[in-house]
Amino acid sequence: MQARPDRIEIVSDDLNFPSDLHSLAQSARLLDKGHRLRIVPSEDGIGVPAASFEEAVGQQTALVCLSHVVFKSGFRHDLAEVTRVAHREGALTLWDLSHSVGAMPIDLHAADVDLAVGCTYKYLNGGPGAPAFLYVRRDLQEQLANPLAGWMGRASMFDFDLSYEPADGIRRFLTGTPPVLSLAMMEPGLDLVAAAGLDRLRHKSVALSEFFIALWRSELEPLGYRLQSPGDPEQRGSHVSLGHDHGRSIDLALIDELFVIPDFRAPDNLRIGMAPLYTSFADVAELASRLSQVVVEGRYEKYRLPNGRSDAGPTVT
Numbered sequence: 001m002q003a004r005p006d007r008i009e010i011v012s013d014d015l016n017f018p019s020d021l022h023s024l025a026q027s028a029r030l031l032d033k034g035h036r037l038r039i040v041p042s043e044d045g046i047g048v049p050a051a052s053f054e055e056a057v058g059q060q061t062a063l064v065c066l067s068h069v070v071f072k073s074g075f076r077h078d079l080a081e082v083t084r085v086a087h088r089e090g091a092l093t094l095w096d097l098s099h100s101v102g103a104m105p106i107d108l109h110a111a112d113v114d115l116a117v118g119c120t121y122k123y124l125n126g127g128p129g130a131p132a133f134l135y136v137r138r139d140l141q142e143q144l145a146n147p148l149a150g151w152m153g154r155a156s157m158f159d160f161d162l163s164y165e166p167a168d169g170i171r172r173f174l175t176g177t178p179p180v181l182s183l184a185m186m187e188p189g190l191d192l193v194a195a196a197g198l199d200r201l202r203h204k205s206v207a208l209s210e211f212f213i214a215l216w217r218s219e220l221e222p223l224g225y226r227l228q229s230p231g232d233p234e235q236r237g238s239h240v241s242l243g244h245d246h247g248r249s250i251d252l253a254l255i256d257e258l259f260v261i262p263d264f265r266a267p268d269n270l271r272i273g274m275a276p277l278y279t280s281f282a283d284v285a286e287l288a289s290r291l292s293q294v295v296v297e298g299r300y301e302k303y304r305l306p307n308g309r310s311d312a313g314p315t316v317t
């Protein structure tokens with residue numbers, strides 16, 4: 001907001017990850033000068049078309065912050081188009097790449113993106129607790145300040161002087177000691193992604209998802225599973241979400257009895273992540289067969305909540 005001092009609004013949507021929205025709302029609150037978070041609602045709970053931002057973004061907008069790929073539905077925003085809309089109004093953009101990095105090529109330079117963040121423990125193979133990353137467009141690096149200033153971001157890191165002179169370039173955004181072991185473990189994971197190549201990974205990711213959606217149509221839709229991701233691969237990331245009235249208990253049965261670990265997201269969403277580096281087409285066929293089995297054999301029944309309470313809701317584990 002300090003980079004756009006005469007503007008008071010941050011624009012996002014209601015499909016963004018809760019942490020993103022919480023931290024944006026908190027930042028607006030801390031600034032305490034009438035700053036606010038404006039949330040563009042999704043009409044179908046799956047995506048928000050780029051055109052909706054034409055209306056929402058204006059001369060009051062300092063920042064547009066969105067998840068490139070939406071964590072629940074797998075909807076993929078048109079990063080270049082939304083960035084263009086934001087820039088036309090003079091706003092900056094911040095993209096959360098957690099669900100797209102490592103699964104597809106992302107050309108931040110071509111789209112002239114200002115800022116991006118993401119986690120490395122999904123398609124970049126970092127494992128739980130792996131470090132996050134920050135991208136700041138080169139010409140912005142000297143204009144922006146790190147609100148969490150720390151010794152590692154100082155110009156002379158090791159003189160431990162009490163004055164704070166930020167380092168040149170991206171290093172000023174460091175704060176303190178990073179988790180060194182986790183960082184070291186990133187290297188082989190990144191090497192694998194680089195060796196496979198992002199174009200090839202995207203190609204396989206789309207093929208896996210299209211295969212899964214074809215199996216959903218023939219075998220799973222008749223069993224009450226609903227597709228809760230975009231049908232068009234151009235609008236999708238690398239995961240496919242299925243809804244079911246018994247989504248919660250299906251999820252528990254799959255984990256406990258059938259060795260499948262989808263994510264469950266309330267109220268009814270089973271999220272199937274297809275990591276193209278190591279998920280095979282045989283895995284996807286087996287997954288569809290177990291999603292079918294859990295319903296046909298009624299395996300989810302014993303995980304249902306007592307007293308006729310709705311099966312849709314947060315997991316109890």
Ligand SMILES: Cc1ncc(COP(=O)(O)O)c(C=O)c1O
Pocket residue numbers: 017019020067071096098099119132
């Ligand atoms: C889109 C998105 N952003 C941010 C996060 C939060 O990551 P972390 O828990 O590493 O802060 C997640 C976690 O899944 C996510 O899906």
